[in-house]
Amino acid sequence: MSVLVAEKLGRTLDGEVPVTLVQDADVTIERGEFVVIRGPSGSGKSSLLYLLGLLDKPTSGRLLIDGKDTVGFDDDERADVRLRKIGFVFQFHFLLGEFSALDNVRMPMRKLGQLGESAQVERAQALLDSLGLADQAHKRPSQLSGGQRQRVAIARALANDPLLILADEPTGALDTKSSENVRLILRELASREGRSIVAVTHDPGFASAADRQVQIVDGKIVA
Amino acid sequence: MRRLVDTSPHITIRDQYRNIPKQAAEQLYPQGAIALRGVKPKTELRGIRQYRKHLSAIEALGGIRAAPILAGQAIFSFAGRNEAVSLSGIVPSKMRDVSAIDEDMVAGSLDALDVDTNGIVIGRALAKKLSLRMGENIIVVSPSGNVRPMRIVGLFETGNSNYDETQTFANLTRVQALLNRPNVANTIVVKLDDATRAREVAATIEATIGYKSVSWQEASKDLLDTLVVRNVIMYSVVGAILLVACFGIYNIISTVVLEKTRDIAILKSMGFHSADIRRIFVTEGAIMGISGSLLGLGLGLLMMRAIAAVEIRPPGYTGVVHLPVYWGFDQFLIAAGFAVGSAVIAAWLPARKGSRVQPVDILRGAT
Numbered sequence A: 001m002s003v004l005v006a007e008k009l010g011r012t013l014d015g016e017v018p019v020t021l022v023q024d025a026d027v028t029i030e031r032g033e034f035v036v037i038r039g040p041s042g043s044g045k046s047s048l049l050y051l052l053g054l055l056d057k058p059t060s061g062r063l064l065i066d067g068k069d070t071v072g073f074d075d076d077e078r079a080d081v082r083l084r085k086i087g088f089v090f091q092f093h094f095l096l097g098e099f100s101a102l103d104n105v106r107m108p109m110r111k112l113g114q115l116g117e118s119a120q121v122e123r124a125q126a127l128l129d130s131l132g133l134a135d136q137a138h139k140r141p142s143q144l145s146g147g148q149r150q151r152v153a154i155a156r157a158l159a160n161d162p163l164l165i166l167a168d169e170p171t172g173a174l175d176t177k178s179s180e181n182v183r184l185i186l187r188e189l190a191s192r193e194g195r196s197i198v199a200v201t202h203d204p205g206f207a208s209a210a211d212r213q214v215q216i217v218d219g220k221i222v223a
Numbered sequence B: 001m002r003r004l005v006d007t008s009p010h011i012t013i014r015d016q017y018r019n020i021p022k023q024a025a026e027q028l029y030p031q032g033a034i035a036l037r038g039v040k041p042k043t044e045l046r047g048i049r050q051y052r053k054h055l056s057a058i059e060a061l062g063g064i065r066a067a068p069i070l071a072g073q074a075i076f077s078f079a080g081r082n083e084a085v086s087l088s089g090i091v092p093s094k095m096r097d098v099s100a101i102d103e104d105m106v107a108g109s110l111d112a113l114d115v116d117t118n119g120i121v122i123g124r125a126l127a128k129k130l131s132l133r134m135g136e137n138i139i140v141v142s143p144s145g146n147v148r149p150m151r152i153v154g155l156f157e158t159g160n161s162n163y164d165e166t167q168t169f170a171n172l173t174r175v176q177a178l179l180n181r182p183n184v185a186n187t188i189v190v191k192l193d194d195a196t197r198a199r200e201v202a203a204t205i206e207a208t209i210g211y212k213s214v215s216w217q218e219a220s221k222d223l224l225d226t227l228v229v230r231n232v233i234m235y236s237v238v239g240a241i242l243l244v245a246c247f248g249i250y251n252i253i254s255t256v257v258l259e260k261t262r263d264i265a266i267l268k269s270m271g272f273h274s275a276d277i278r279r280i281f282v283t284e285g286a287i288m289g290i291s292g293s294l295l296g297l298g299l300g301l302l303m304m305r306a307i308a309a310v311e312i313r314p315p316g317y318t319g320v321v322h323l324p325v326y327w328g329f330d331q332f333l334i335a336a337g338f339a340v341g342s343a344v345i346a347a348w349l350p351a352r353k354g355s356r357v358q359p360v361d362i363l364r365g366a367t
């Protein structure tokens, strides 16, 4: 079963002049697949990613996550799907500034509430370790470098063992070395752990690491 | 307030009627057009007649204690000095139930008036003024000219110097004889188990026995009205302060919510519900409310102690009086409850607004 199936997914902002962000998008993501979305600036890549990640509500079409149709879900139900099945990594790390790296990684586990406190700490530490951040666990985001922050964000995306990781220009704000590091990590997550990864990128090097590329122009998938 | 209720009689029945008795002609012809002027009223023996019957009727109402009093004027004559005093004839056993005078006795007792029917109880201030001591005899002269030697069997001191210098008590039967008013009383003093019922009980009594019955509420109407006005002012001021505090908390939480919009978006994108976000900010408001209340209670207690320590020497009073301060626990609970409650409400509004943040709106703006 596909992890994600989008059929004729569309999103139009209403207003005096309605703006179509995404139009009739058909996307299928299989388990362990690393897919890259590419396209010119303003073409609707981020908009599509928000729709796939249930951050935004489509105005048309269907979206199945792990076999379940999510159209008609209310805010809380969509939040629950995000919590259990999806991890996000954004261009800017989006960590909570007042918490340590470890607590940031723990945050989704606390909301899920399946693990006890010590088990949460253990898992968060293990995730940080696997991303080469063993010594940075107790630092605040402001005390970390850009690449380190992005790896903390990846660790947090993995907190609740998601099926799907959605990344919006995860290397957009990083130098070459850090970019390569993040790319390798995502590649491994797909190949070794069987997670599905959808990443928006402008970086041709990053795109070459993917299994498949989706091209989008003016809100429409062209390839 | 409680002091007022405790020290004064709950109901006072006097030998008066609320409405002037109608003239004979009017009684016969209520619709008649003639009014006789200058009719000379019949000379009556004033007082509550058959007071014993009335007394048992009143006591039959239940939860009620009543004492008959015949109050009049008399002159004390001692060692060539004359002193006008108020002389009240009382029944000691009944008087004790309705008045605090028994607790103010500094020598002898009210009961001695039963033992020695020639006995008299006077204020210590009066005794000092006339250089009298316990057990000494004085001559009591009534307005109608009756003269009787009486013996001092008790001294009291209430602290009210006017009262202590002019009020005296003797046996009711003795005073009736002295004042030529046998078998009457002119006042019945009533205490109730439940002082709040005084108004209706007074009305019942007045309806049954006809004499004017004044409840403490009626007697202290001016004071009670002042208290009502005071309460209205107090609650308006407290309400206004609370409102200002609410705006303060509302502002703080609004600012915090605004500052944390990005964090709210992060938490919600992760899978936190709106309710989780609301809870965070309402909790913050509640913590502010609770710590503010604790601080306020502490300050309030200090201020109350300062007020209670103020010493006042009212004119005409021998003792030192402290401002009455109510230390009841309930008022602290109510104050803190209102403060925390309004803090939570003040925090809830911005918290609700914050919880409605859609993460996608923030993400769109940021990337």
Ligand SMILES: Nc1ncnc2c1ncn2[C@@H]1O[C@H](COP(=O)(O)OP(=O)(O)OP(=O)(O)O)[C@@H](O)[C@H]1O
Pocket (backbone or CB within 6 Å): A013, A019, A020, A021, A039, A040, A041, A042, A043, A044, A045, A046, A047, A048, B364, B367
């Ligand atoms: N709130 C909005 N109101 C109107 N137009 C919007 C709004 N949000 C986005 N758009 C428009 O929608 C289009 C798609 O935006 P989107 O952010 O998805 O593009 P993108 O492909 O991610 O671009 P980039 O590569 O620059 O990140 C853009 O043309 C943008 O101007």
Ligand SMILES: [Mg+2]
Pocket (backbone or CB within 6 Å): A045, A046, A047, A168, B367
């Ligand atoms: Mg974008």
